[in-house]
Amino acid sequence: MGRKGTPGPHGEAADADTDGEAEAGQAAAAGAGAQEAEAWPPGAGPGPPLWRLPEELLLLICSYLDSQALGRLGQVSRRLQRFTSRDLLWRPIARACLNSGFTRHGTDLVTNIPVKERVKVSQNWRRGRCRQGTLLKWRRNLMPWMQLEGGCLYLSQAEDIHAYQLCPDGSSLRRRPLAIFSGHEEDVCRFVLASSHVVSGGGDGKIGLHKINGTFSIKFSAHEQEVNCVDCQGGVIVSGSRDRTAKVWSLSSSQLGQCLHTIQTEDRVWSIAISPLLSSFVTGTACCGHVSPLRIWDLTSGQLMTHLGRDFHRGAGVLDVLYETPSTLLSCGYDTYIRYWDIRTSSQKCVMEWEEPHDSALYCVQSDGNHMLASGSSYYGVVRLWDRRQKGCLHAFSLSSPTSSPVYCLRFSTTHLYAAVASALHVLDFKTP
Template identity: 55%
Template sequence: MLLPQLPEDVLYHILAYLDHITLSRFSQVCKAVYTFVNRDNVWKSVAKDFLNTGIRRDGSDLYPNIPLKDRVRTAQNWSNGFCNRGVLIRWRKNLLPWLQMDGDVLFLSQAAEIRAHSVRQNGKRILSQPFQSYSGHHGDVCRFVLNNSYLISSGSDGTIVVHSRRSGSQTKLPGHSQEINCLDSRGELIISGSRDTTVKIWTLTSGSSIDTISMFDRVWSIAIDPSLSSFAVGTACCRTTSPLHIWTIERLECVCTLGSDFRHGAGVLDIVFESPFQLLTCGYDTFIRLWDLRLSTQKCVMEWEDPHDSALYCLQTDGNHMMASGSSYYGVVRLWDKRQSQCLQVYELSSQRPSSPVYCLRFNSSHLFAALATSLHSLDFRQSPGSSS
């Protein structure tokens, strides 16, 4: 019996022992083998060991419409630092922009507006002109999140605006006495945090907050866990000794306070949940930290330090091995492999002085977008620098 004539389950078992190079060479044997080897099921065991292939630790797939073989090829460029850099948009005034992505749409806040840009390829360029904009604040937008068909923004005017992306309607929720530095939303829930030292709980349909929590310190970051059972609050660590607090949603109880060894002012600027029991944080203390929230642990289990001792403004993870962080100086973006203690790749996006922090970054399978004070940058990892599109 020839190898291609073996039952499919036997072939899957055999091919699971091959690495990506051997699989690529084996696919060139004949058309039948090529068709079989290009299946996602063949590449899944290989893809989980690469950076940013979309295969998460829980087995879910972030990019099911992109063949896994292509994602593995692009993942090698992420690891090796092969990319084409570009500046998509520039503006004159210094701003504190924020980013979110939804499929092929990139949302960028600029002053009091949030603009939607298409990131599909148009020839060789990504479209820089917005096709839609959202407004409603009397001051600058501080943060915004996407929740299904809603875009929810908070501003320096102390208000929250809930935008319906379908109907175009908006609902304004006044509540904080000072600027709202952070918010998150999942399901019907909205949680906001402000410089006024309070956290407020809202719903998408409520006209006012349904609960208020005093944190006794400025609130810099908030994240709701994927199971909607708890949320994390990052504070400035100026008036309290611990900057990270975990609260239950049902009872609104603080179940644990983490980071008692932080120095004064080493606040948490960004929080990302990887699971209901694991979250990543970064901030003024110059570290990325992985926290285990299970009752038997409740502590930092891994940490990565910025080699230039820079504050870290933002963070994103692929849910598996890769992290990307944005530094406070010279527009520096760093890629990290959690399996290594040292930074994997570094990109200095700004040569201007004074330097700009990376206020926010987002990535998909092929691109990383970074927002600085006066520009939006793109790193394209689909091919090596100088190669044709």
């Protein structure tokens, strides 16, 4: 259920769109001022007192208003509506919101949508208000993986990867794929988009490399058993396998398919990710032995740098791992926890953790880079939204009830969340609930 907070100076809990009756009352109270501001004739002397202020001072005054006050001020006149809609005023408010397109350090990742509009949609994420839909269905159960880039959604379906064009509303897609990337003899386990390529790992033990906008395609033998996970950055591919090894590969044309390092992990590798600094990578393993399931390796030498955590119980395998910054990462898996690690603070203990309340394994986790997390559970297609400033789950959505299926993968934009279960691809539309 959604929670209502007390609006602060830039409180995320404050509503950007005010209640209809409150707006009507405010508009009526300011009706005379609105007519004066709109009807003030040119050359008839100074306008209303508010407009006599320098713009810099007016901006400073408005910067102390929360989203509710800014919304009400914008009801006074069209001129104030335009003025109070400026991104500059909404940016501090948006940074405190869920999934508004801003990272923790203030970087704007979504520059094509006005910030005020994103704050409005953010209230729907916080309250769990959305419209559910099904984009695709397939006849047999699969373990799909996907990536979202721009207006395209890439989805693995058995041995192939399909690229679909999303419609402008974000809640539907064109059923005919833009492209199909083939080559594996068994199901695709994981894939990533990097350097204008699709890099995939398959159950046939091979890695596939496909040019997104071209015909170039190649695959090469990588592991003795299925390639459970891959990542690619900076001209390097890393892969992990059930055969208890992780490998580093060159993406350069002169060394393509050449293994640079083979690392004996002593355990099946379920997840892998390269650090944004391109100096190291992390592996998440099955935790069936006596070693930590999370270990960080030097990308250049292949040597173990450190392991994360301690006292993991047997079988607490890490199914998904995600770097947020070069020193912070998220992990989740069979032990039902999302964990947030900061290696600057400690490699032995995570900074924060969130427990899946129904004791379900967590197959995947995603972050907005700021306050929101989304996770996919192992039963009934349950997607959960989390505010990392709180311990408990914000909202849960069951996408495959009454049939039970894990959420194998999820991705989201500032307006939509896409989740892949065993037999379908679902969408949650938070823009038009």
